[in-house]
Amino acid sequence: MLRASLAAATAVLFVTSAVVSPAQADPVSHFTLPNGLEAVVIEDHRAPVVVQMVWYKAGAADEMRGKSGIAHYLEHLMFKGTDTMAAGELSKTVAANGGSDNAFTSYDYTAYYQRIAADRLPLIMKMEADRMRHLKISPDDWKTERDVILAERNQRTDSDPGALFGEQARAAQYLNSPYGTPVIGWRQEMEALTRDDALAWYHRFYAPNNAVLVVAGDVTEDEVKTLAEEYYGPLEPSADIPPRMRPQEPPQRAERRLVYRDDRVAQPYLSRTYLATERNPGDQKTAAALTILAELLGGNAQTSVLSRKLVFDKGDAIYASAGYDGMSIDKTTFSIGVMPAADVSLPEAETALDAALAEFLKTGIDPAQFERIRTQIRAGEIYEQDDTMALAQRYGEALASGFSVEDVQGWPDALMSVTADDVMAAARDLLNPDDSVTGYVERGANAPPPPAGAAPEMPAMGAEVTQ
């Protein structure tokens, strides 16, 4: 899942202050430069560090047919230098100044960031602005970097049965939307990507009027404005940013099922996804209800509906979860995963899952659980207000996906105003078999016996983020 992946990335990349102080009244400000660059500033003076993120409104779902992987490939090539920077110089300079940097690509955006001592902000702004419009891809670099992304595919997808299954399941979930194509790309198309493809992508999408700058940390709005005007202000906007008109899903009319068999599967599991309404600018109500539905059904390994019914009541499963991330330009997925107990087959686990869902639709929501989840969500939102780096991610992702600052700020209220009836209505609308993909991930016939006490590992389906 996107949320989980981002959270994990955050945990690795940003060591947030252990001292939790009260959130500031309104630490977030927002402005737009004359050349179209939107900027968000999140002030946090608890530690003398700053994070700069630049989010481009270009992701894998904007790719042309047959060029899958190009968004992520270009992300790699963005480290290859400019007229004034050698290949690798940006990262080397950040590291030499005690900072760290990286980048990631998803369906709806590509983002670059650095974390560094606050007084080095001019340095990283200068370099990030430079590569926004002046990237150079030398004739030597592009093939090497293509080998790198192919190796990344090997490591992260081809050697991981859960990832391979996930690709096949996404392709079955989406009949027409480019969300059915993996962010990393299909191997045979990655192998054919060229320097020209990368440059065409860069010139099409990389411009100040197609980007969002987020600066978070020990800075003020005025400082950021002055620096942004100095470094990003002179960059020419592009006159040819294409509108984001994505191919939409036709009606889904037949429930789909997949059986994936792989000798490397340690523990069989069941995956179910439903095509789901996403958050929309100015209209986040259904997505808020689905967010709470996911928490209710499978958010907590002890108390969620599916855990109680499948794991604790009858012992059909050793693990059950649900997930939903509404931050998406087009229709997203709501996912459910069940790992059956040792003596329970996948079809038996599925029957138990369907019975649990039917019972939930019939009996509705336990008010005590609903209140508990509201409290958790409220606490989570308050906690996140205090987590500057999570806020930076949240604003950057939302603005790069076409949402406004008001949408982001209205999300906690949207969540808190959801009623139990809203959740049940969203659930009835969601759980339509015709919109679903059910996958059995099975051990192949030649699989070695599973190691005793193997830890369950069940990748969640959802938007993919590739670093």
Added chain:
Amino acid sequence: MLRASLAAATAVLFVTSAVVSPAQADPVSHFTLPNGLEAVVIEDHRAPVVVQMVWYKAGAADEMRGKSGIAHYLEHLMFKGTDTMAAGELSKTVAANGGSDNAFTSYDYTAYYQRIAADRLPLIMKMEADRMRHLKISPDDWKTERDVILAERNQRTDSDPGALFGEQARAAQYLNSPYGTPVIGWRQEMEALTRDDALAWYHRFYAPNNAVLVVAGDVTEDEVKTLAEEYYGPLEPSADIPPRMRPQEPPQRAERRLVYRDDRVAQPYLSRTYLATERNPGDQKTAAALTILAELLGGNAQTSVLSRKLVFDKGDAIYASAGYDGMSIDKTTFSIGVMPAADVSLPEAETALDAALAEFLKTGIDPAQFERIRTQIRAGEIYEQDDTMALAQRYGEALASGFSVEDVQGWPDALMSVTADDVMAAARDLLNPDDSVTGYVERGANAPPPPAGAAPEMPAMGAEVTQ
């Protein structure tokens, strides 16, 4: 299926001579004009009629993402006139001269044809050449015609459960190839097609160096050459015909299953398709073996392997069939259909089908049946040599799909040189669950009781042709 559809179209459109005379030694000649237009002439002097077909190397699989249906939409707009012809004038003129005309669109080509008295060939060549480069789409016509294709979708797809299921199954069969998109288009994309989209398509693909002219009937090669030079010769070739580089399928790694429920289904049935090797220029051997495999398994309702095992031996099914059409630029499908007997469920029918296939793989081919099929195929090829209009279709389709005249002429030999071992090797390679899509087409919960003695109707999967 493509073959069935084309044959049916031929039967309706061309009333071939009832007098069967021996085929001429080599009635087919082939030349190319300096502007790149390839031409095939098939002489047949038994009746004073001629057919002109123009095949463009542009079909639905060449469409941009999000513009599904544009190839077929342009086909309709091609009847809208030029500088010198009013909208509808071409068809009206053909009819006034006692002829008929039509057009069709598939994944790999779009074709236009007229059948008329042989002395009117100059008239139809003049008009066909005119619209190859001088189409006009008036600001009034394009919206009306878009309503026409939407009505066609209503009639041929949305009101036909088998067609709706077929769309969902194709989308599940192809993870990446544009063959997963319906030729007619997804409704929401058809609704958004514009005159600009149509003109862009026209200018991209409609040129003599992207077309194949086939003239068949009471003409000589010299006559056709002279007329083609006169009418088509002056047309400018295009310098920008894009190469036909289609997105390819990644490895398919999980067997897929669909359940389609519709109250309008009269009789439930089971559909199974496998991704299959297609005919390739200069390499038709595997496709020839698969063609014979389809005949063996399900080509004949009395004697085929599946009919014998499923219908006659055990009575599990009332009908079983198999189909394969290798004439395809990219990977095609091999399809199997089973209509269970009244007291047999779809899962039971599937179990019986899988048992029949497993038994076939184990026991191999009955030599007597193999000989019978070879004899049938030989007879069919001889018969087709005598059917000028079928030959015209065959050459036009093949050349528009990148094949040579030699490939077409070598196909009967390719079929006859297939051995039983070749067929079994092709079958073993084909019947891989990971490459398969199995569909259950079921009556919806609210379906009225089926009419007594309802005639079985089971649409075969395969390439779609839209007139």
